[in-house]
Amino acid sequence: MEFEKPWTEKYRPQKLEDIVGRDPIIRRLKSYVDKKSMPHLLFAGPPGVGKTTAAIALAKEIFGEYWKQNFQETNASDERGINVVREKIKDFARTKPIGGDFKIIFLDESDALTADAQNALRRTMEVYTSTCRFILSCNYSSRIIDPIQSRCAIFRFGPLSNDAVKVMIKKIAENEKIDLKEDGLNAIAYVAEGDMRKAINALQASAGIGDSITESIVYQVTSRAKPEEIKNMMKVALTGDFLSSRKILQTLLLEQGLSGEDIIMQMHRETFNLEVSDKEKVRIIEMIGEADFRLVQGANEFIQLEYLLANLSTG
Amino acid sequence: MLVEKYFPKNFSEIKGQQAIVKEILAWINTWGNEKRALLIYGPPGSGKTTMVKVLSKELGYDLIELNASDKRDQEALNRIVGNASSSKTLFGYKKIILLDEADNIHGKEDYGGAKALLEIIKNTQNPIILTANSYWEVSQAIRDNCKLVQFKRLQARTVFSRLKEIAQAEKIQIEDETLLKIAEQSNGDLRAAINDLDSLGNNILKGDEKLVGFRDTEKSIFDALSKLYSSSSIEVRKEFMDIDKKPDELLLWIDENTPKAYKGKELLEAQNFISKADIYLNRAFKTRNYSMWKYASDLMTGGVSVVGEGGSRYISFSPPRYFQILGSSKKTREARKTILEKIGKKCHCSTKIARSYLPMISILFLNPKKGALISNFFEFDLEEIKFIDEKNYRKIELSREELLKEPEKKDETSITPVELKNKTVEKEDSQNKNEEKQKTQQKTLFDF
Numbered sequence: 001m002e003f004e005k006p007w008t009e010k011y012r013p014q015k016l017e018d019i020v021g022r023d024p025i026i027r028r029l030k031s032y033v034d035k036k037s038m039p040h041l042l043f044a045g046p047p048g049v050g051k052t053t054a055a056i057a058l059a060k061e062i063f064g065e066y067w068k069q070n071f072q073e074t075n076a077s078d079e080r081g082i083n084v085v086r087e088k089i090k091d092f093a094r095t096k097p098i099g100g101d102f103k104i105i106f107l108d109e110s111d112a113l114t115a116d117a118q119n120a121l122r123r124t125m126e127v128y129t130s131t132c133r134f135i136l137s138c139n140y141s142s143r144i145i146d147p148i149q150s151r152c153a154i155f156r157f158g159p160l161s162n163d164a165v166k167v168m169i170k171k172i173a174e175n176e177k178i179d180l181k182e183d184g185l186n187a188i189a190y191v192a193e194g195d196m197r198k199a200i201n202a203l204q205a206s207a208g209i210g211d212s213i214t215e216s217i218v219y220q221v222t223s224r225a226k227p228e229e230i231k232n233m234m235k236v237a238l239t240g241d242f243l244s245s246r247k248i249l250q251t252l253l254l255e256q257g258l259s260g261e262d263i264i265m266q267m268h269r270e271t272f273n274l275e276v277s278d279k280e281k282v283r284i285i286e287m288i289g290e291a292d293f294r295l296v297q298g299a300n301e302f303i304q305l306e307y308l309l310a311n312l313s314t315g
Numbered sequence: 316m317l318v319e320k321y322f323p324k325n326f327s328e329i330k331g332q333q334a335i336v337k338e339i340l341a342w343i344n345t346w347g348n349e350k351r352a353l354l355i356y357g358p359p360g361s362g363k364t365t366m367v368k369v370l371s372k373e374l375g376y377d378l379i380e381l382n383a384s385d386k387r388d389q390e391a392l393n394r395i396v397g398n399a400s401s402s403k404t405l406f407g408y409k410k411i412i413l414l415d416e417a418d419n420i421h422g423k424e425d426y427g428g429a430k431a432l433l434e435i436i437k438n439t440q441n442p443i444i445l446t447a448n449s450y451w452e453v454s455q456a457i458r459d460n461c462k463l464v465q466f467k468r469l470q471a472r473t474v475f476s477r478l479k480e481i482a483q484a485e486k487i488q489i490e491d492e493t494l495l496k497i498a499e500q501s502n503g504d505l506r507a508a509i510n511d512l513d514s515l516g517n518n519i520l521k522g523d524e525k526l527v528g529f530r531d532t533e534k535s536i537f538d539a540l541s542k543l544y545s546s547s548s549i550e551v552r553k554e555f556m557d558i559d560k561k562p563d564e565l566l567l568w569i570d571e572n573t574p575k576a577y578k579g580k581e582l583l584e585a586q587n588f589i590s591k592a593d594i595y596l597n598r599a600f601k602t603r604n605y606s607m608w609k610y611a612s613d614l615m616t617g618g619v620s621v622v623g624e625g626g627s628r629y630i631s632f633s634p635p636r637y638f639q640i641l642g643s644s645k646k647t648r649e650a651r652k653t654i655l656e657k658i659g660k661k662c663h664c665s666t667k668i669a670r671s672y673l674p675m676i677s678i679l680f681l682n683p684k685k686g687a688l689i690s691n692f693f694e695f696d697l698e699e700i701k702f703i704d705e706k707n708y709r710k711i712e713l714s715r716e717e718l719l720k721e722p723e724k725k726d727e728t729s730i731t732p733v734e735l736k737n738k739t740v741e742k743e744d745s746q747n748k749n750e751e752k753q754k755t756q757q758k759t760l761f762d763f
Contacts, residue, residue, distance in 0.1 A: 002718050004688035006672060009662055052663045077665040078656075109665050197664075198671065205675040208685060221678065242582065243574055250636065255644040257651060262667070294590055299563060299597035302637065303570055307590035314583040 007204045008197050011172050016057045021164025022050055025155050029054060033061045037101070040125060040134045042149060044141035045157030048195030051137040054157075055106045058135075063100055070103035077112035085113070085120040093128040102133050110136040111143035118145045125151055159194025168196060169203055178203075179212035187218035230266040234274065237312035245309045253302055260301030264292050267308075287311045317513040318506055321481050323369050330505065331473035332362055335464060339370065342462055343411075343442055350462040352436040352443040354417070356450045357466025360504025363446040366466075367413050376411045376442075392431045410441040417445035418453050429454055436460050451631075468503030471495070477505060478512055487512070489519040496524040536560065536568060540632050543569070544576040547625030549617035562608055563596055566615050567635035573619060575630050581622050588618035650702045657693050673703070680704040680711060687714035 004010075013019045016026050016033070032038035038058075043051040052073075059071040072092045074084065089105060097103040107113075113121065122145070125134055134152070138144055141154060166189050173180035184206070192199035202222050203213070210217040229248060237245035252258045271284050291308035298304045323329050326336050342353055355363045371378040381395060414432070433456050436443055445461060447453050475491075475498040482489055494512075501508035515523050539554040555565065566589065573585045592615035599607035658669035658676075676693075680686040680703060690700055690711060701708040 001691050002688065003691035004685065005692050006662060006675065006689065008672075047664075047668055056663070073663060075659065075665045077667055078659070108663070109667075112665075197668070201672060201675040205678045208675070208678040208682065221674070246574070250640055254637065254640040255647065257648045259667070294594060297597060298590065298593040299600060300566070300593050303566065303593045304590055306570065307586045310583045310586035314579060 006201070007172055007176075008200045011168070011175075011200065012053055013057060014060060016054070016061060019050055019053060019057065020167050021160045022054070022157070025054065025157065028155070029058050030061075032058065036062060038062070038133055040129075040152040041136070042141060042144065042152035042154045043135065043137040043157060044139070044154065046139060046159060046195065048192075048197035048199075049157040049160055050196065051157055052106070052108060054155075055104075055135045055137065059104050059106070062104075066099045069098045070100060071106065072103070073106045073108065075108045076117075077109040082114065082117040082120055085117050085124060089121070090124055090128075093124060093132040097131055102131055104133050104135060106135045106137070108137050109139070111138035111140055115145060118148060122147050122151070160196055161194070162189040165189045165192050165194065165196060165199045169199055172200065172203060173213075176207065178207050181212055181214045183215035184213035184218050187215040188213075191218065191222045230263060231270045231273065233309070234267060234270060234312065237309045238274070238276070238315070240313050240315065242310055242313040245313060246306055249302065249305055249309060253305065260295050260305055263305060264288060264295060264308075268292075284312065317481060317485070318509045321477075321484075321509065323365055325373055326369060329362060329366060329369060330477050331469050332366065332466060335466065336366070338464060339366065343370070343374065346442050350460060351439050352445060352461045353464060354445045354447065354450075354453060354458060354461035355464045355466060356447045356453070358468050358503060359448060360501070360506040360508075361466040361469055362505065363466055364413070364415055367411065367444050367446070371411045371413075374409075376409045378411050378413055380413045380415065392435060412439070412441060412443045414443065414445045416447065417457070418447035418449055429457070433457055433460065469505055470503065471499045471501075474498040474501055474503065474505050474508045478508055481509065481512065485517070487517050487519060489515075490521060493519060493521055493524055500524065536565075537632050540568065540572055541630070543616060543620045544572075544623060544630060545625060547621055547623050549613070549621055551620045552613055552616040555612065555616050562611055562615075563593075564635075566592055566596065566611070567637050569615050569619055571635040571637070572630070572632045575632070577623060584622045585619045588614045588622070592618070647702070650699065654693075654695065654699050654702065657695065657699075661693055677703055680707050683707065683710040683714040684718075686711040687718055690715065691718070 016029055019026055041055075043054065045051055056071070056073075060067045063070045072089075074088060076084070079088070089107070092103075092105060107121075110118075110121075121134075125148070136144065136148070136152065141149065141156075166185055169185060169188055170180070172178075173185075180203075188199050188202050188206075191202060202218060205221045206213045206217050209221060229252060233245050233248040233252070236248065249263075252263060253260065268285065268288050271281055271288065274281065274284070276284075287308060291304060291311075294307065295301060295304045329336060339353065342349060355366065357363055368378065370376075379395070381392075417432075433454075436457065437460060445453070445457070450458070450463070450465075475495050478494050478498055479491070481487075482494060489512075497511050498508055501511065511524070512519075536558050539551075539558055542554050543551050558565065560568070570586075570589050573589065574582060577585050592611040595607050595611035595614065599605050599611065652666065654673075655666035655669040658664075658672050659666050662669065662672065676689060679689050680700075686700070686704070686707065695703075697708070697712055700711055704711070
């Protein structure tokens with residue numbers, strides 16, 4: 001069947017050397033390819049900076065044609081229970097590698113694993129270390145328990161530089177024969193904030209709307225992707241209308257299924273865009289911080305976020 | 316079952332609602348002069364449905380019944396009730412249409428049900444009777460078109476006398492004192508009282524009534540809530556001890572109603588205790604140390620109570636919307652989840668990250684061909700395409716079928732010229748309608 005890939009996939013670098021803006025990391029990874037051996041790895045960094053791409057490219061270069069058989073990808077944020085570690089990961093770890101000495105388990109967003117699951121994982125890493133290597137990716141390495149960190153070579157992926165983003169975006173635009181204006185390119189790099197996935201999605205979305213991609217089209221496209229409702233919810237709460245803001249929260253959390261964590265992250269970001277004094281902003285951030293803390297400690301996200309709204313609306 | 320065996324056979328056996336019997340008889344005998352439908356509302360077990368059944372039997376009407384276990388959307392109502400309400404009777408039989416539990420016609424599941432019902436009520440050729448527990452749960456448009464009759468909670472004495480009749484007829488050994496206690500704890504629900512009697516067997520001893528009757532009636536939670544907000548006392552926690560609700564559910568009840576009782580600083584303080592109670596609940600669950608529950612309970616009841624000034628005033632309490640919303644949005648949440656899982660699988664990311672693809676995808680959907688191509692890649696089915704873009708999904712599906720007819724192209728780059736040509740044509744179109752499209756598009760995007 002004829003299809004079109006999202007460009008993030010179509011242009012995902014297949015070789016380590018094609019990855020832009022990551023030279024020191026790539027050099028180290030290439031040495032593993034040369035030796036055909038590697039330790040457990042921990043890739044830490046924000047989304048869209050090349051962690052998954054590097055893991056897949058590394059597997060392809062080490063295993064060649066057998067890479068698919070020897071590489072397993074699991075996303076911990078969707079399957080975060082201890083059973084994932086006990087069953088899925090263990091099952092793969094205990095089977096024999098094909099055409100090589102070891103295989104690779106790539107555990108994406110592994111900071112989403114509970115502490116119990118991480119401890120189970122640590123045992124699995126030890127027991128199957130002769131046949132299996134782990135690449136763990138995470139946003140925050142501090143959320144990975146120390147015993148796992150000490151078993152891994154740690155790679156820190158910072159946000160990509162604007163230049164690295166621009167190189168990639170230009171390349172895609174040329175290949176897709178898109179008229180990408182200079183200000184459009186700058187705008188994409190600006191909104192992407194070092195996140196390549198965001199940049200490429202912004203490019204593809206812009207290309208879906210305008211013939212030539214200008215600054216205004218990019219902002220038009222990306223501003224629509226922003227969840228205005230969260231900002232709106234904060235504004236409503238700040239006017240003192242607790243009940244209306246609570247209704248919006250019900251829609252976001254219960255109907256649309258956003259996670260409490262996502263909502264609070266957005267609220268924090270939106271605080272800087274509110275039309276209130278800086279003093280007030282600081283006060284709001286303190287409230288959000290307290291709510292974030294309670295969110296982790298509490299059982300029901302709705303109740304905890306509701307308390308934050310009560311705080312905002314009482315002033 | 317004693318409840319069925321002693322179901323009233325005629326008006327004289329209906330307990331404690333004599334004045335109402337007359338009112339209803341008058342309505343039905345002069346039917347057509349007044350409102351065409353009757354709404355009977357009152358607490359469970361007060362005899363609403365019983366009344367209608369006896370009525371139809373005594374007056375020789377056919378009873379057409381539709382209760383909450385039947386689907387009651389527009390189509391079902393029109394099919395069953397609509398037919399019955401418009402056709403005059405064959406062979407001279409008269410009909411009564413009974414819509415039991417009319418307060419349970421749901422907005423979502425019984426789509427169009429409320430609207431269809433209103434039309435039927437206005438035009439019916441036969442008497443329609445609706446029953447409901449609460450007057451307020453029936454939409455105002457329907458209330459305005461109905462004659463209203465209220466059934467009061469039965470008095471304990473009335474329940475007692477019926478229980479006594481049954482006990483004698485069944486030769487059940489029981490003292491009056493015990494029988495009265497069963498009647499009292501039924502809260503005026505005769506059906507519940509008869510069931511309690513039934514479940515205790517033929518030789519009932521003093522104190523046996525304590526074995527039955529602890530129904531999780533909403534009345535008791537409403538009473539407890541009312542005391543909570545009017546007393547300003549930590550002792551109010553005792554009111555909640557007998558209520559058979561799990562602490563996390565109880566917390567949602569209190570959470571739902573607190574903003575009705577408190578404003579401003581009081582509200583903030585109360586929400587703080589609710590939040591803290593939730594934290595203790597989580598500690599109890601996580602550490603399996605359920606003795607932590609007591610702090611949660613004390614804070615959510617006593618804590619929230621002492622925040623207020625006390626003093627009684629009327630608040631209309633309602634059950635938590637939390638479960639209601641979760642229930643009615645289940646389908647959309649599941650649809651969204653499978654879409655995100657498909658994206659996550661193809662793009663090597665979590666469902667959380669997969670969300671960030673949705674704005675881009677919905678923009679591609681503005682162009683049917685692009686929409687079809689990207690849908691093919693993610694292997695979206697028709698329902699999922701519709702979920703992402705309710706307006707354009709037909710066009711995308713058509714374009715998808717077109718793609719299937721065209722000879723398959725193996726080389727990906729050979730798609731490009733076709734696509735580019737297509738793009739320029741479609742572009743003009745999309746440029747013209749850009750603004751309009753964005754308005755309609757907006758909603759789709761925000762839905763995520």
